[in-house]
Amino acid sequence: MTAFRILPVPQSVADQIRAKRSDDHGNVGIQPTRTDEPRALPCRVCLEEASVGEELLLFSYSPFERPVPYRNVGPIFVHATACKPYDRPATVPDLMRRRLLALRGYSAQDRMIECDLVEGAVLESLIERFFGNPDVAYIHAHNARAGCFVCRIERDRPAT
Numbered sequence: 001m002t003a004f005r006i007l008p009v010p011q012s013v014a015d016q017i018r019a020k021r022s023d024d025h026g027n028v029g030i031q032p033t034r035t036d037e038p039r040a041l042p043c044r045v046c047l048e049e050a051s052v053g054e055e056l057l058l059f060s061y062s063p064f065e066r067p068v069p070y071r072n073v074g075p076i077f078v079h080a081t082a083c084k085p086y087d088r089p090a091t092v093p094d095l096m097r098r099r100l101l102a103l104r105g106y107s108a109q110d111r112m113i114e115c116d117l118v119e120g121a122v123l124e125s126l127i128e129r130f131f132g133n134p135d136v137a138y139i140h141a142h143n144a145r146a147g148c149f150v151c152r153i154e155r156d157r158p159a160t
């Protein structure tokens with residue numbers, strides 16, 4: 001099994017939205033959304049689903065930091081106030097276990113070279129297959145049904 005790391009959306013991204021209430025994709029005056037359904041809205045920083053009554057901010061986000069042909073932009077939620085970034089990189093978060101996921105494997109040049117769907121309960125099987133391809137540098141996980149970005153997955157290489 002290839003060791004991997006689950007990486008959430010950086011806290012710095014969420015902090016910018018919390019402070020400015022605008023994103024890099026033209027959305028301004030972003031207002032909090034109050035959750036009225038349990039397990040409906042996952043925060044991409046702590047990788048926890050919001051409890052009923054919690055407030056989140058919905059904005060547009062791209063997991064690519066530079067303009068490449070595969071650069072996609074989509075909706076994600078983060079807690080409206082600071083939360084603890086997900087810090088168990090070797091553990092698949094529960095919210096991913098309960099969802100059908102779309103994984104896309106990219107080369108170091110940000111070209112999509114693998115893509116498939118997997119039930120989160122057996123997520124490791126597809127991570128293993130993708131990282132079996134030595135050209136896959138990293139993976140993006142999306143919710144397959146809603147299409148929203150969930151997290152980045154990297155190989156966990158020992159420090160050299």
Ligand SMILES: [Zn+2]
Pocket residue numbers: 043044045046047048078079083084
């Ligand atoms: Zn959060």
